[in-house]
Amino acid sequence: MVIPANHSYDDPNGNVRGGPFEYGAHVIFSDDHGATWELGGSIKPKMNESQLIEMADGYGTLLMNMRSYFGKNRRALSVSRDGGVTWSDPVEASALIEPVCQAAFIRYSWPEDRTGDLALFSNPASTKRENMTIKLSRDSGRTWAASKVLYTGPSAYSALAALPNGEFLCLYEKGEENAYEKLVLARLSLDNLR
Template sequence: MKAKVESARFNDLPAGGRRSELAGREHVMKLLLLAAVAVMPEQIDLFRAGVDGYHTYRIPSVLVSSKGVVLAFAEGRKTGRGDAGDIDVVLKRSTDGGKTWLPQQVVWDDGPNTCGNPCAVVDRQTGTIWLLLTHNLGSDTEAQIASGKSKGSRTVWVTRSDDEGATWARPREITHDVKLPNWSWYATGPGIGIQTTKGRLVIPCDNKVAGSGLLQSHVIYSDDHGATWKLGGVVGPDCNESQIVELQDGSLLLNIRSYRKGNRRLVALSRDGGLSFETPREDAALIDPICQASVIALPGKPGEYLFANPASTRREKLTIRWSGDNCRTWTASRVIHSGPSAYSCLAVLPDGTVGCLYERGEKSPYEFIAWARLPVEWVRQGD
């Protein structure tokens, strides 16, 4: 009855009064929305250095399965922070959108050797989760492998899960399909791959040409739902770790860690599904401390993307940026950790919020791998 009386009173107002009343209500709603998005994102330290037998956790990768299970991968480094030695690929899963997490799993442990660089992708048509990985002898360092002085070589592998990450197939080597003979170093991802609108699975990677110091980014792809993998386009020089997104027109954009002067990200466009890329160009808006970063498309929001990296010339100030024009400009941003921070990975969660798995600490970026859940609108309303 009260609602009817208020409605009658509203309808009895002169036209100007009704407009004023509506404007007032809209203003209140805007204030409520701004108050809601002003709240800082929920954050926990998902992987902590020194826990579960690992000295350090690094190299985050996060993926949401076709059934909504959230998978958070990392490297578990047993003896130190370095990139060589006894390193396993570990995983934590969440069945409630990243609110709580199941106990830690080990996806790949090859004794004293190095298993790492997780880069996951889900096939939306089959539901299979593919995880691309690299391997080398634990006694070989990156410098030795890159210079050709190592005992072994850097190899490329793939494993799969058909049960939302609960179990994994034995890793299968694909080195000869995706690595050229003159490439010494090789890394998959790290981060995530994509499945294009046409169904192609695409994984961003990087390599070093033996004896030359040439750094390149490249992609590998599968057109048969992960059964076989092929080498795609190569981008260089001075290019390293990268992430890839599909733009609104179907082209692919590679966002690249750069070793060129200026501390800016590089981007390269592919108009043939990743078989080749145009010459990379600098994105002047994306300051970067020569570090891995993350970029994702927002499903159901054409032209909208998120980008995360340490927005500084040092590994600090982990920032998420929003673009509403297919990554041409980045018009809003939020800092989620002002202190030391490094690698990151973004994912859209089942409820539409965004998850960010990233390296952070108080004195070093490698003390924790943190998990943040945040509303997209919170980023959109940022500076």
């Protein structure tokens, strides 16, 4: 089991630093079904609100998708090939525009499933907190084959969940004046993204 997490980190003198540029991402993981837990490696600086999936490469590779403070309005990605113990240097996800905001990222199905190697991603796909969009990947989040705008107005945080019947849910913040006026639950199918 692997759980994405975030942290603020200290400077070399042990002082807690403040501000958005002092965040990092990491995981906690268990190799014994949750009986014990270990802290994985850190991805820093300037990353937080991380989400991850296991890639369908047959090696258990983990792909971390993170909110980035590098000022390029793109998500950041990092890969672990050892179960989260170590992580690659983060890279910009050029296809995933963001306003520096949380996003959701889940594995929808595996290659051996009838639907294939699918992952879903949702976020306000804009440089502002607006344009809530869901994207579909057919290759474990390497590329994005389809997308659907759920709401063009103000929107922010979101969560995704796959249902047993093949549909999926997207819970997201939205509003008219700002992104935090209400929560909306959208129920969709893959047909909505093709």
